[in-house]
Amino acid sequence: MSLAKRLLHPHYVANVVLAAAYPAYQIIFHPECLSSSNIAANSRYILPGMVLLSIKIRGSQSAEELVSVVALYIKVYSLYGFWAIAQERAALLGMSWSGWWRVLLFLFAWLAVFIAFPQPPYQGPSKIIWLDAAQLEYLTTPGQSGSKGKERAVGDSGLRNRSSSAKIVELDENEEPLEDGEVDRGKTYTQDQGRKEKAVSELDPNHYWIIAFNATWSSPCRLFEAVLARCSIKYEKKNVHFAKIDMDLVPEGDQIANRFKISLAATTLDLPTLILFKNGRPLKQLPLKVGTKVGGEVLGKVGWDRSESSVAHAFELDKLGSGKESFAV
Structure with missing residues (x-):
């Protein structure tokens, strides 16, 4: 659009x-x-x-x-x-x-x-992949890349049972739906005004995954969608992917927030939270953690400006997936 x-x-x-x-x-x-x-x-x-x-x-x-x-x-x-x-x-x-x-x-x-007239979701071009709770667990749990982990994720995923009314359409270069029978191999498949989903079989935990943890009621999350969409187009590689999950739209939202220590309070500064994963292990996070205490419990987080430059710097997007990134996997 x-x-x-x-x-x-x-x-x-x-x-x-x-x-x-x-x-x-x-x-x-x-x-x-x-x-x-x-x-x-x-x-x-x-x-x-x-x-x-x-x-x-x-x-x-x-x-x-x-x-x-x-x-x-x-x-x-x-x-x-x-x-x-x-x-x-x-x-x-x-x-x-x-x-x-x-x-x-x-x-x-x-x-x-x-x-x-609530604020609408971002409706521009994007390559962000929407995840459900089972897919998120599959991508963020070490040792899930084998056949058993994939079978479990497929069994739990709701993608197989989604209503056929959520039709996937392909957009032309002007972000308009193609006519039936037309093919544009260079464009991203989108669903529900920019929504892109993948089957579990297409998700590879061995790749880099930058996952945004959002809530639809959060204004910062809504405003950040455009930034993440630009990053998903500019920095996506064969082994680097951008994804998101709206924690207030899945039944397991509270458990997900507790697992990743993300506050869902109305006054929270945690939203949106971005975490980089590979092989199910978290490597980097925004907002940054400011300290830990015995047992690894997070003391707090420092705010960030939610700019494209912040995301690119924190996750080394220019080098990510090339083998030149500074953090160990």
Whole structure:
């Protein structure tokens, strides 16, 4: 799906419109706010906000994240603006209304947009492989590469019993579905707007696997999908693969989180977590562990910027799979 189509999703359109509410209100009812004297008088508020916004913009890793960040900051500014003029009565339909109705109406609209138009998953090109719990265990447990481990994973995997309505389609060079009978051998098979799955027989634990542990309710996970998708296209090799599992969508999600010591609390800084595996053994992880104590229990993790450069540096993606990587297997 093209960038323009992705940004025209109702989630982004509704949030941009909502963000523009207060600036539009001021321009329509108080055009004097655009005067140079008024802007200069409020510069002590405007300049710090612009600096903070520019920092967040520079840190955005995709167009979707950029739109989300800008809209969020302007919505916060708009809420403050409506609160600041709450003492001014509003004229509507020939009647005078309390200025606090503007604040309440804006909050109600914000809540309605949040509920009705949740942030969509990344819908651009990707070579990320979606895993179920059995496949994850097969790839992350040492000694599973033999026939018994594969048979067990095949038996437990739900891929064999998935509904036929989840049709796998192949995309052309413009990321549009091919007509029946057309073949494009150079493109990735995708499912459910970019979803790619493989049978257990195609999963080789002897290869390098960079697996993202996500939760669909986590905004950082949603925003990171575009970064991981770019990495999966740029750095995928014959023996290097990118995969993900949404822990809130599988019954074993809590056990998976406990096994890899990933917090699923609403305030967690662990999501998304990326771990590099080979032969079922973890080699590198983001966010980085900051220490351990007796027994190997993790004391904590240090945050990271979730940028493509961070992923490439941590997992040595330029060298990964070439035999020149610095970590031992």
